[in-house]
Amino acid sequence: MSEAKTTTNHDEIRKWVEERDGQPAVVRTKGKGGILRIDFGEPEDTLEPIEWDEFFRIFD
Numbered sequence: 001m002s003e004a005k006t007t008t009n010h011d012e013i014r015k016w017v018e019e020r021d022g023q024p025a026v027v028r029t030k031g032k033g034g035i036l037r038i039d040f041g042e043p044e045d046t047l048e049p050i051e052w053d054e055f056f057r058i059f060d
Helices: 010-019 052-059
Strands: 023-027 035-039
Touching: 010 052, 023 052, 035 052
Parallel strands: none
Antiparallel strands: 023 035
């Protein structure tokens, strides 16, 4: 059975992603920041790996 939970807590998000071997990433756009993604597999050409600090700067 699947479960949904909503959170904006940075530590909870990072822990959840890392427990599932995910990496923070972004799709760059013309605007500021970009579209945030979590990369769980083979990196895609459109995804740019980023550090957690940048991920949460865009997130907030």
